[in-house]
Amino acid sequence: MSALLVAHLAALLLLPIPLVGVVNRTKARWAGRKGPRLLQSGSDLVRLLRKVPVYSRVTTQVFRLGPLVLLATTLVSGMLAPLLGGFVPFSFPYDFVLFAYAWGLGRMAMTLSALDTGSSFEGMGASREATFGALGEPALFLALGTLAGATGRTSFAELLALGPHGPTRALIVAGCVVTLFIVLQLESARVPVDDPTTHLELTMVHEVMILDHAGPELAALQYAAAIKLTIGAALVATLVNPLHAAGPWIFGAANVALTLAVAVAVGTVESLMARFKLKAVPQYVFVAGASAFVALMLTAWWQGGGR
Amino acid sequence: MPLLMASVIALMVGAGLALTLRDNVLRGWASIASQAVATALVLAAVVPYLVHGGELRLAVRWSYPVQGIALHLDALGAFFLAWSLPMTLLGTIYAFGYLRPQFGTRHAGVQFALLDVISLSFVMVYTVESAFAFLLGWEIAAVAAWLLVVWEYRNQKIRFAGFNYLVSTHAGLFFLLAAFMVIHSQVGSMDFQSFERFLRQPSPLRNVTYVLLVTSFGLKSAFFPFHTWLPRAHAAAPAHVSALMSGVIHKAGLFGLLRVTLLIGTPEPWMGWYLIAFSSLSAFIGVLYTSAQRDLKRLLGYSSTENVGIAGIGFGVGYLGLAWNQPVLVALGFTGGILHVLNHALFKCLLFYAAGAVYRATHVVDLERLGGLLRRMPWSGGFFLLGGLAISALPPFNGFVSEFLVYAGLLSSAVPGGIERALLVAVAALLAFVGGVSALSMTRAFGLAFLGAPRDPKVHCDGEVGPSMWAPMALHAAGVALIGVAPAVGLAVVAQPAALFLARAGATPADVGSAARLLSPIAWTSLGILAVFAVLWLVRRALALGTTPEVHVTWGCGYGAPTPRMQYTGASFSAQLADIAFAVVPHLRRERLPEGPFPEGRGRIETACVDAVERRMFEVLNEGDDTIADASRRIPVEPRFSLGAGLVVLIGMIGLLLASAGALR
Numbered sequence: 001m002s003a004l005l006v007a008h009l010a011a012l013l014l015l016p017i018p019l020v021g022v023v024n025r026t027k028a029r030w031a032g033r034k035g036p037r038l039l040q041s042g043s044d045l046v047r048l049l050r051k052v053p054v055y056s057r058v059t060t061q062v063f064r065l066g067p068l069v070l071l072a073t074t075l076v077s078g079m080l081a082p083l084l085g086g087f088v089p090f091s092f093p094y095d096f097v098l099f100a101y102a103w104g105l106g107r108m109a110m111t112l113s114a115l116d117t118g119s120s121f122e123g124m125g126a127s128r129e130a131t132f133g134a135l136g137e138p139a140l141f142l143a144l145g146t147l148a149g150a151t152g153r154t155s156f157a158e159l160l161a162l163g164p165h166g167p168t169r170a171l172i173v174a175g176c177v178v179t180l181f182i183v184l185q186l187e188s189a190r191v192p193v194d195d196p197t198t199h200l201e202l203t204m205v206h207e208v209m210i211l212d213h214a215g216p217e218l219a220a221l222q223y224a225a226a227i228k229l230t231i232g233a234a235l236v237a238t239l240v241n242p243l244h245a246a247g248p249w250i251f252g253a254a255n256v257a258l259t260l261a262v263a264v265a266v267g268t269v270e271s272l273m274a275r276f277k278l279k280a281v282p283q284y285v286f287v288a289g290a291s292a293f294v295a296l297m298l299t300a301w302w303q304g305g306g307r
Numbered sequence: 308m309p310l311l312m313a314s315v316i317a318l319m320v321g322a323g324l325a326l327t328l329r330d331n332v333l334r335g336w337a338s339i340a341s342q343a344v345a346t347a348l349v350l351a352a353v354v355p356y357l358v359h360g361g362e363l364r365l366a367v368r369w370s371y372p373v374q375g376i377a378l379h380l381d382a383l384g385a386f387f388l389a390w391s392l393p394m395t396l397l398g399t400i401y402a403f404g405y406l407r408p409q410f411g412t413r414h415a416g417v418q419f420a421l422l423d424v425i426s427l428s429f430v431m432v433y434t435v436e437s438a439f440a441f442l443l444g445w446e447i448a449a450v451a452a453w454l455l456v457v458w459e460y461r462n463q464k465i466r467f468a469g470f471n472y473l474v475s476t477h478a479g480l481f482f483l484l485a486a487f488m489v490i491h492s493q494v495g496s497m498d499f500q501s502f503e504r505f506l507r508q509p510s511p512l513r514n515v516t517y518v519l520l521v522t523s524f525g526l527k528s529a530f531f532p533f534h535t536w537l538p539r540a541h542a543a544a545p546a547h548v549s550a551l552m553s554g555v556i557h558k559a560g561l562f563g564l565l566r567v568t569l570l571i572g573t574p575e576p577w578m579g580w581y582l583i584a585f586s587s588l589s590a591f592i593g594v595l596y597t598s599a600q601r602d603l604k605r606l607l608g609y610s611s612t613e614n615v616g617i618a619g620i621g622f623g624v625g626y627l628g629l630a631w632n633q634p635v636l637v638a639l640g641f642t643g644g645i646l647h648v649l650n651h652a653l654f655k656c657l658l659f660y661a662a663g664a665v666y667r668a669t670h671v672v673d674l675e676r677l678g679g680l681l682r683r684m685p686w687s688g689g690f691f692l693l694g695g696l697a698i699s700a701l702p703p704f705n706g707f708v709s710e711f712l713v714y715a716g717l718l719s720s721a722v723p724g725g726i727e728r729a730l731l732v733a734v735a736a737l738l739a740f741v742g743g744v745s746a747l748s749m750t751r752a753f754g755l756a757f758l759g760a761p762r763d764p765k766v767h768c769d770g771e772v773g774p775s776m777w778a779p780m781a782l783h784a785a786g787v788a789l790i791g792v793a794p795a796v797g798l799a800v801v802a803q804p805a806a807l808f809l810a811r812a813g814a815t816p817a818d819v820g821s822a823a824r825l826l827s828p829i830a831w832t833s834l835g836i837l838a839v840f841a842v843l844w845l846v847r848r849a850l851a852l853g854t855t856p857e858v859h860v861t862w863g864c865g866y867g868a869p870t871p872r873m874q875y876t877g878a879s880f881s882a883q884l885a886d887i888a889f890a891v892v893p894h895l896r897r898e899r900l901p902e903g904p905f906p907e908g909r910g911r912i913e914t915a916c917v918d919a920v921e922r923r924m925f926e927v928l929n930e931g932d933d934t935i936a937d938a939s940r941r942i943p944v945e946p947r948f949s950l951g952a953g954l955v956v957l958i959g960m961i962g963l964l965l966a967s968a969g970a971l972r
Contacts, residue, residue, distance in 0.1 A: 049850065052854045052855075052856055052857070053856050053857075054856065054857040054858070054859050055856050055857070055858055055859070056858075056859060056860060056861040056862075057858055057859065057860055057861075058679065058759060058760050058860075058861055059861075060681050060682055060758065062681065062692075062758060065844070068840060068843045068844055068847060069840060071843055072836055072839040072840035072843055073836060075839050076832060076835050076836045076839055079835070080832070090828065090831075090832060090835075092825075092828035093715065093825055094711065094714060094715045094718065094825065095828070097711055097714045097715075097718075098702060098707075098711070098829060098832055100739065101700065101701055101702055101707055101742070102702060102832075102836065104699070104701055104742065104743065104746055105696070105701040105702060105836075107746070108696065108699065108701060108746050108749075108750055111750045111754070112692075112750055112753065112754055112758065115750070115754030115755075115758045115759060115875075116754075116758040116759065117759070117861045117862075118678070118679070118758070118759030118760040118861055118871065118874050119861045119862065119863070119864075119874070120869075120873050120874055120875050121864055122875075123754075123759075123874060123875020123879075123880065124875055124879075126750065126754070126875075126880070127751075127875065127879065127880040127881070127882075127883060128883065130743075130746065130747035130750055130751075130880075131747065131883045131884045131887075133743050133746070133747075134740060134743030134744045134746070134747050134884065135740075135743070135887075136743075137739040137740060137742060137743040138736035138737065138739045138740040138743075139736075140739070141732075141735050141736040141738075141739040142732065142733070142736040145717075145718055145732030145733075145735050145736060146732060148718050148720070148732070149724065149728045149729065149732055152720045152724075153720070154715075154718065154719075154720060211862050211864070212861055212862050215856075216847060216850050216851075220843070278883075282883075282887055289736075293733075296729050296732055296733070297729060299728075299729065300724075300725050300726050300728065300729035303724030303725050303728070304724065304725035304726060
């Protein structure tokens with residue numbers, strides 16, 4: 001148990017750095033470039049930590065504490081999520097509700113810290129982040145509620161262990177995978193919702209909110225974003241992982257491999273399509289909700305007697 | 308009971324002194340002292356029932372036509388009394404500071420006396436079991452609240468808001484009277500205890516009565532679509548009155564709902580679904596309106612509609628648990644719902660007090676004109692942020708605790724599989740959306756008012772408010788934080804009221820403890836968030852040792868001459884959501900755009916978020932008036948029209964006769 005806990009902590013704290021590297025490598029390969037080192041984002045974080053930040057004259061403590069709140073909630077949410085498939089350090093009934101609301105707290109801390117600068121651009125980013133967050137939450141809850149209904153269980157790891165056995169279950173899992181993947185793109189600000197590499201303030205969501213952050217605060221924000229990406233990818237991986245019966249270590253290793261595969265998928269999507277117009281993003285999120293809703297109806301039909 | 312009687316006398320003496328003493332300061336102290344005495348007496352009376360359960364019944368003889376007043380104190384009434392009176396006391400202390408600038412010119416004793424009377428009405432409504440006396444208490448609360456709202460009666464808008472409230476609350480009273488009359492016709496008594504005989508048996512008439520009662524209580528607690536009076540009244544009233552109305556006084560509607568539930572015993576499933584649908588709609592529409600308001604107090608008013616909806620969803624889950632005989636659902640639904648009532652009172656009063664502090668310091672509640680107040684008013688701003696986080700149901704604060712229980716009920720595996728479970732999962736998703744939009748609204752409200760730079764150079768901030776205003780805020784904030792990190796405290800307060808409902812469901816001790824078992828990991832994780840944050844903060848401090856961060860202007864993306872007016876506005880912050888929700892939240896738009904490539908003259912654009920229900924209601928009233936005037940002109944002169952009208956009336960009468968014959972059979 002304690003060995004698994006160490007492995008989980010390692011996955012939570014260290015995996016985000018190579019994971020971001022995998023996404024960037026994938027994008028580079030699609031573009032015909034060699035790409036940065038796998039651990040480049042780790043070096044970037046260390047570099048940022050050494051810097052002394054510049055604060056805007058308008059800002060208050062909210063600006064300085066926001067990134068720390070975001071990082072703290074993300075780390076705690078990582079202790080509730082099945083990064084290694086079957087094992088979760090803190091598992092209790094309805095832990096996924098707390099998980100979603102911890103992310104909500106982090107989001108609110110970040111948007112407030114953006115508004116604190118009084119910059120019109122950062123206000124714009126905060127508005128978009130808050131709106132997309134509000135739209136994404138019901139999709140996430142529909143998917144997790146569907147899984148809770150389908151498994152009859154109430155904790156995160158048990159929900160995601162539904163497994164694609166039989167055509168109905170496979171369809172339910174597929175619907176939820178689509179939802180979780182879109183929520184992942186939304187929450188960690190990836191194409192087609194948001195472009196992490198764009199440098200045009202008017203089109204950005206996540207990146208525009210952190211325009212004024214520098215040094216250790218920026219490091220906290222970027223580290224938190226990488227952890228969120230990892231957790232989101234791990235949720236999708238756990239849902240599709242078929243090796244439930246193989247023991248926690250094999251299951252966990254397969255899950256890490258699948259998480260990296262999801263990162264490749266994220267990078268591939270990012271290479272092959274352009275960012276949506278902002279007006280189209282809510283529709284994209286509705287696709288996530290609709291997909292989970294279909295899965296929910298399917299679950300109702302399945303449990304109502306149809307097979 | 309003698310303690311409660313003594314508290315009534317103390318309150319009446321306090322009200323009398325507040326009206327007759329010579330100086331406003333003395334009047335305030337008289338009211339505060341009398342309420343402190345009454346609060347102590349009431350707490351002494353109710354705490355045993357709240358801790359150990361049990362009940363006390365007493366009949367007082369009275370002259371004709373009342374004949375007798377039955378008094379009944381059980382855990383439910385004890386629960387409502389246990390926080391209503393202390394919070395009114397805090398509100399009175401706040402009022403002392405809030406009204407202070409007007410002490411020289413106005414007779415503030417009226418406000419203080421009315422606050423005493425509000426406390427008095429709580430003692431009546433939460434303990435009396437006879438319909439006559441109950442309605443009297445109900446009316447005292449309504450009229451006193453109206454008089455409190457119209458404090459600034461010289462302003463026509465405020466008088467209108469007051470009358471709007473008065474009419475709405477009396478429309479609610481008619482529904483309540485109708486329900487009581489129906490029940491009286493069946494049981495021949497005005498005593499709630501005898502109502503049970505009728506309400507226990509399923510019958511079409513019981514269904515009608517139930518709908519009447521829910522409508523009345525819904526009007527009192529401002530459920531959608533009966534909320535139209537609320538944003539106006541809350542924006543017009545002094546801050547302490549808005550706080551008490553929203554957080555405390557209108558919880559009487561939810562009390563009524565719970566009391567009726569106890570009388571019904573085992574409700575039918577449709578009642579649960581009806582309550583859930585009604586409440587979900589309230590939560591959904593209420594929260595969408597909070598996202599688009601300019602007036603800080605109006606925004607908080609709409610959020611009351613949202614939060615009673617959330618409590619109502621909890622009660623609905625409890626109803627379904629009673630109907631399906633699933634004690635787990637009863638425990639989660641009612642515990643979550645009742646706890647949310649208390650939590651809402653804690654953070655909503657806090658938010659209104661902070662908004663009142665903003666008004667006292669700047670004389671403005673228009674979000675588009677405020678900004679950067681956190682540096683001038685760090686305490687009020689911090690309290691507002693705390694309340695905002697709690698009302699968005701974010702951990703580690705109290706709003707999350709009660710919403711978590713409601714989620715647990717909605718997603719419970721005790722719900723039968725199939726369409727029922729699918730529906731409740733959909734409601735959970737809706738609740739998640741409500742939480743997300745609530746976070747957006749609170750981010751917007753706090754961000755616009757307290758962060759950034761001041762938007763309007765004409766608005767001057769007088770700085771932090773005095774101790775009689777921040778002390779009540781601090782106490783409310785302490786409650787918000789305490790229930791957040793130690794949910795067991797909140798559970799201990801609601802355990803006995805929830806046990807009344809569990810007793811109806813034949814619950815085992817395991818069911819009774821289910822809420823507590825769910826919440827203990829929540830408490831640990833909340834503490835975990837705080838601990839990780841503290842560690843990160845220490846690390847950050849260590850990194851910053853020996854360095855001095857540079858201070859510079861906000862990065863303007865290359866633009867060299869930004870002004871505070873260029874900050875993101877409230878309207879633009881919620882524009883994207885408003886675009887998606889345009890069907891529910893209509894925006895009036897007046898614009899004169901510049902024309903042509905070389906426009907002459909100034910263009911202008913103005914948008915305002917209007918209440919759809921109120922707008923439609925007034926439209927229908929206007930057009931209905933015209934239609935009836937038109938018909939009454941045509942009936943005497945056009946034989947064909949009058950024949951048609953006569954036939955419609957005849958069909959209506961026959962229909963009514965048939966319906967009543969069916970009901971009698």
